[in-house]
Amino acid sequence: MKVFLDFCMWFFGGFILFYMLIVIVSYCAMFVIAMIAMRKRYKLDPSEYDDAHIDAFYSKPVSLLVPAYNEEIGVVDTVYSLLNLRYPQTEIIIINDGSTDSTLQTVIEHFRMKPVDKIVRTNIPTKQVKQIYESEIYKNCILVDKENGGKADALNVGINVSQYPYFCSIDGDSILDEKSLLRVMKPIILSDGEVIAAGGNIRIANGAKMQLGSVTEAHLPNNHLVIMQIIEYARAFLMGRIALSKYNLVLIISGAFSVFSKEWAVEAGGYSTDIIGEDMELVVNIHRLIRKKKEKKRIEFVPDPVCWTEAPQSLGVLRNQRRRWHQGLFESLWKHKTMTLNPKYGLIGLLSFPYFWLVECLGPLVELGGYIYIVVAFFLGKIYYEVAIILLLLFVIYGVIFSIASILFEAWILNTYPRPRDLLRMILLAFTEIFWYRPLTLFWRCEGLLRFVLRRSDWGNMKRVGIGEKENSI
């Protein structure tokens, strides 16, 4: 028995150590790539660049899709923030996905919506559309009332109704900057359509001061759980998105605010209705299509902040979110498992998929194993102390040092939280990450994995406070 236990401890110890080293090395590499890319832009006057694209002549029209299911609190504010966007040609399509509250009535009354007869081309099959309305106040604002079919189905209806060559999906709780759309469309416009989808850097809105639906000043909130998420977002941004985007390896662009070429999205079959992570699914399907058609197209991540979103403030809601995200990730990777290490898909198959499998998807399992290992090792006695200490140190490098580096680098380049006090608070909190936040999120993500295996999908919706209320409460 003891021999077997010894073997297990050495084997798992070695395995986890090896795994952690691989992860640390790949994160380091991505961090360096991101640093070089971002460093170049330091002190570059952004207004010159933003303004160059304001003219309708340079830009391409975009349909903004707002799927709404029981969003009576937030939907009006969301639409106002879209009306606020500085972009020459847009249409706003609100899709009421069979809400059971008064979402439909609220929108109809607020924007003086009038029923219209309109033939919709069914590019993507969807649930039945009941009625289409047009606003009497804002000519470019349309409301579609449809049978309940989920967010993906609502977005597909939006794509069918839309008349412009690009569409942008917007989450009900997203707060946009007036330059959001310009920034996210920039790579598409500049590349003459070589970039067929783009997503931007998502920020956490909790603690930000807002005026008329735009963020005017960012302050660090008091809730430690939210601060940890801010740090996590900065990390994901610097150690992942930028580097992956540079080599066209992005598999996830946030559904909170991303633009797609309609032609490509339709050809890829639109959003899948039978999967949790419909945004990732669409990106992967488009990648597949690019390879199939052997065209030189790219999916890009824009480092500029484009969208502010409300982060969960309580453990329960955060747990739901993380469980759902991870379940979605696993589901998508599993669905496209044949792409993994498949040379037919180029770097996506050879690099991106293995990275997402090993680091993002199965990582929590191994890492949580590491935590358990440390605890067990201390009980089992002296001989395992050393492995446990090494593991702990790797966790420190991985958790604490990478987090602090991300915070500092973010502060240096983007300066989202200008107050020195905020910066120091984030750094101090980063030291505590490995003791509570990390294990908790790991546990939740593992729960997500388990739920996928058990095929459970009764995930809850996030409870919203509504942007308007937040404006007063923060």
Add this chain to the structure above:
Amino acid sequence: MIKLSISLLLTVSGVLLVVLFLFTIYILVQRKREIRFAEVRDTFLQNSAQHWYNYLINDEIFSVVLVPRGRSQVAAIETIFSSYLKSISNEKVEHKIKEFSNVYLKKFYEKDLSSKRWSIRMNALYRIADFRIEALLDTCQQFEKTKISEEEYFQLLKIYSVFQPELFIEKIEESSVSYSESEYRRLFALLEDDVFIRLFEDFNSWTTKIQFAAIDTAAVKRNMQYIDQLKKLLTHEMPEIKIRALKGLYEIGVIDEIDPYVPFVTSDMWEIRLMVAKIFQHVPLNYTYAYLEQLLQDENWWVRSQAAKTIVEKREGIAKLQQFLESSNDPYAIEMAQETIVRKRGSK
């Protein structure tokens, strides 16, 4: 080995933490400096705003208060100039900004161009073009000879297009860098009409990206001078050029004869038929109805839809469509005509 690893990892973590600590201090010091810079800038902005207004708008005499002392004051002036240039279009103001920049800002940007930092050089190039600092043209040409990035070269081309169009065309011809269509459009948009027309005359010698950009720019400039140029392209062998030329003519919106467009009604490409249906918006219905009726029965949804829209927007459009409903037996065309009539009535 493990012992060694522990000490190694401890050392690595320690070193990294020290580096991060130093970096934190650096950032905090940097923040302090930025705050001081912003204070000086804002004070100057506040104190001089009225003087600037008097000088630029009220034609008052130049005051020495306006001459910048140091970087932060230059930053304030940049803010002021940019906002004036963006919000008012006035030749006199533009000229004054140009004059001032050529004398008092020149040396700052000249120095910036030799900066090691790419972003500082780029900012300088932006300003040289925005404030029309012609005095730095030679410096720019010298700068071109150094090792510069594609983005910097693009800004240089923009500068040349404003100060020396001849040189600009020359550079475009010989340029080894190929830009995207939208970038070419950004370059062409600044060109004077006569230079732009010359660019058009050599149409066939340009790459397709430049050709496309030239057509689109012509469309946006909405200048009658370009109509003939665009019409010539209707017989071009490349369908994409034809479509864009049609689109350009539609945008300009002046159609003096329909004969050149009639053959396109039966084109093999639906995009071309769609464009013709759009162009007919600018022609009275009695000249075009026969063709539009044909397009209303087109096999393509977009063409049918556009033809119906074009008809219904005309004064006698609804009556014509109703006549069509009574006589036609094409179910798709009938559906489109019906929906268009209902929509039109609904919007009234």
